[in-house]
Amino acid sequence: MDITKQINMKNIRFIATLFVGAGFLFACGSGTEQSTETTQELPLAKQGQQPVAQHVIPVGAEGQAILTFESDSFNFGTVKVGEIVEHEFTLTNTGEAPLIISNVHASCGCTTPDYSKAPIGPGEKGMVKVRFDSNGQMGNQHKIVTVTSNAMEKNTLLHVRGEVVR
DSSP: OOHHHHHHHHHHHHHHHHHHHHHHHHHTTOSOSOOSSOTTTSOTTTTTOOOOOOOOOOTTTSSOOOEEESOSEEEEEEEETTOEEEEEEEEEEOSSSOBOEEEEEESSTTEEEEEOOSOBOTTOEEEEEEEEEOTTOOEEEEEEEEEEESSSSSEEEEEEEEEEEO
């Protein structure tokens, strides 16, 4: 076989391989074929129908704890330097699972938190107690306390505000 016939044969094989490959490519996802599924097996949306109204469960209500504070902010007003202010934030587990507070962290060392350590059952109340030491603090204050729990919202922020004067 001479060189011209070898080149032509290689080209023919290459072109044939391309056609076969392209055939597989288009046959596997072209969407031009009819589906073998019956309309009864298809979801309603694919049948062009709207689904019948379904019971909607509020986000997080099904089997989760939900942490709800009566208020997430406390303003202690004006205090003199060195005074200590305490406030207890009241919370309720409005979810369906026990609420477990895993950590409470203040944004400043002058603010010391304490909290309910035992699991708080659905409908039960708990607390986060915050102690602000104004020693060394002057002017307007805004301290943030982060409550971490197994609730839907993993982190909840509490705010302690006020003013420290001489």
